[in-house]
Amino acid sequence: MSTMENEARTMDPIEIEDRHALEEVEDSKRLQPWTKLMTVRGLIASVLIGSTFSIIAMKLNLTTGITPNLNVSAALLAFIFIRTWSKIIEKIGLVSKPFTKQENTMIQTCVVACYSIAVGGGFGSYLLGMNKKTFELSGGNSIVGNTASSVKEPGVGWMTGFLFLVCFIGLFVLIPLRKILIIDYKLTFPSGMATAVLINGFHGRGDKMAKKQVKGFIKSFSLSFLWGFFQWFYTAKEECGFSQFPTFGLQAWKQTFYFDFSMTYVGTGMICPHVVNLSLLLGAVLSYGMMWPLIGKLKGDWFPENMPESSMKSLNGYKVFISIALLLGDGLYNFVKILRATIINICEKYKTKDLNSGGGVNHDKKALSDMRKDELFMRETIPLWVGALGYTTLAIVSTIAIPFIFPPLKWYFVLVAYVLAPSLALCNAYGAGLTDINMSYNYGKVGLFTIAALSGKEHGVIAALAACGLFKSIINVSCILMQDLKTGHLTLTSPRAMLLSQAIGTALGCIVTPLSFFLFYKAFDIGNPNGEFKAPYAIIYRNLAIIGVQGFSALPQHCLQLCYGFFAFAIAVNLGKDMFPKRIGKWMPLPTAMAVPFLIGGYFAIDMCVGSLVVFLWGKVNSKKAELMVPAVASGLICGEGIWSLPASVLALAKITPPICMKFLPA
DSSP states (O other): HHHHHHHHHHHHHHHHHHHHHHHHHHHHHSSGGEEEEOOOOHHHHHHHHHHHHHHHHHHHHHSSSSSOOOOOHHHHHHHHHHHHHHHHHHHHHHOOOOOOOOHHHHHHHHHHHHHHHHHHHHHHTTGGOOOHHHHHHHTTSSSSSSSSSGGGOOOOOHHHHHHHHHTTTTTHGGGHHHHHIIIIIIOHHHHHHHHHHHHHHTTOOOHHHHHHHHHHHHHHHHHHHHHHHHHHBBBBTTOOSSOOOOOOOOHHTTTTTTTTOOOHHHHHHHHSSSSHHHHHHHHHHIIIIHHHHHHHHTBTTTBOSSTTSSSSSSSHHHHHHHHHHHHHHHHHHHHHHHHHHHHHHHHHHHHHTTTTOOOOOHHHHHHHHHHHHHHHHSOOOHHHHHHHHHHHHHHHHHHHHHHHHHHOOOHHHHHHHHHHHHHHHHHHHHHHHHHSSOOOOHHHHHHHHHHHHHHHHTTTTHHHHHHHHHHHHHHHHHHHHHHHHHHHTTOOHHHHHHHHHHHHHHHHHHHHHHHHHHHHHHOOOTTOOOOOOHHHHHHHHHHHHHHHHHHGGSSTTTHHHHHHHHHHHHHHHHHHHHHSSSHHTTSSSSSHHHHHHHHOOHHHHHHHHHHHHHHHHHHHHOHHHHHHHHHHHHHHHHHHHHHHHHHHHHHHHHHHOOOOOOOOOOO
């Protein structure tokens, strides 16, 4: 190892680049056939890590609705798992198969496909928005269109069936266009590229880095798990325990400003960019620090005094609809921006007709490496008929089956969705390839509003929510597949193997995710606006459907004017971000991030800002070590407390309550 490092120091950058290029060329010659890339140990690792991440993502969905990108964590845990497995096998005296970056890529792909079902499957949004509790929180029968017939309680059977119908079809949408998106247009897919760089680094820099990351992960995982276990003893009732510690005083605690000692959100804050965490804090200060106390004093003027707190005609209505205005403003701006960038980029490609410009003598070997990657990507071709037959068959099955699950969503609505989905999926994947922004949730809202307007007031809400899930799932899965294919392209992994891995992960997610959802749904009070599991997006999506059915009459007094203001604010902030110099624009807040604490409070924003502070200080002390260790430590913090939620749920189901209630009261 030291000889290689000394040799690298004496080489100039061009020689190093050439050497890496030649190594990749040699790797491409030694590759195994795609049928041998999926191993038993890889499958076991995928199931274990994918199931763990599904539980973690589900908890995040049902508490705050914010889930970080866990691709890097998935690649890291896959590396740790297989390296540990290999060491154990070798100690037993058996021969272990070499662990390649291709196997690492396949495990990461399978894990991401699995946990993305928990993120985008609607368990914290449109599916949960159908249940009776969300129906009552959104106003019950007193709201036009929000009828008792627009309720569908969660069930493992119908949820699993629905996910299989709407998620698997997404695997076949863009298969015929993979060459155009990844090779011809050379789209970067930044998240996929970053994951590939990480995996190539794992398998190129030896064991020293890996050992440090493994130790960091184990330490932070153990700390987080034991801390979750310790906290549990003090939570006998609601508003008890360290999670309700009045860090800044009882008055601030009443306005949700306190540090709740959640290692999950500290770890999430370490992964998320600083601007996301600061935007969350700004949203919390603006809403719970200023607006809600002021609007609360107008009780009896702007809204009736005797109105229940959960009613959409009370203060809760302002929280929900202003959050929606911020989300819609941000989403609309980014949708138009990405669509414009997509059209301009495509036009430029056709004008120049030179997709491989920019070569030179010094880049010959790099060009050779790129050619080898492209050659492998095209050699392991996926026949066009596979995509066409798979999409057509599943579309026919879904058109017949989905109306049995959701009778208000008529078969012709489903058919129209499957006709429109491929073009929308292409637009979304192209935009994500340019900007790394997956806009599937916005395309889902397009489907929601369209079907809500067409379905009528009696059954429009359920039909709209189901249509939202149909559009979003197809477009989301197809985009994630393209992102993972980019990772596979850069790590010399066969596209056929990637598609197989994605299919296995999707199937696993469709089975594991409903089970992990019901683990929380049966054990905790999901959807309670005053509890831990607020599931904020469930009520947002239901109210979006109600607005689509009946229009703006659903809004409380003066709320429409405030919504106009925040909608305009979201667009103005995005304009400022794009028009100001980068050194100023990078500090402009993100309206989507600001919207979440408007509804659920500021406590988790403080946790995530603590994570940002840790990363900032660590970077100041030792930037190289921080860059290496932050993903490992953050993953350990998230996974430790996430795993503890599993035994905590089992204890709650068994009616075993903690022995102590630690609560703080005024003197």
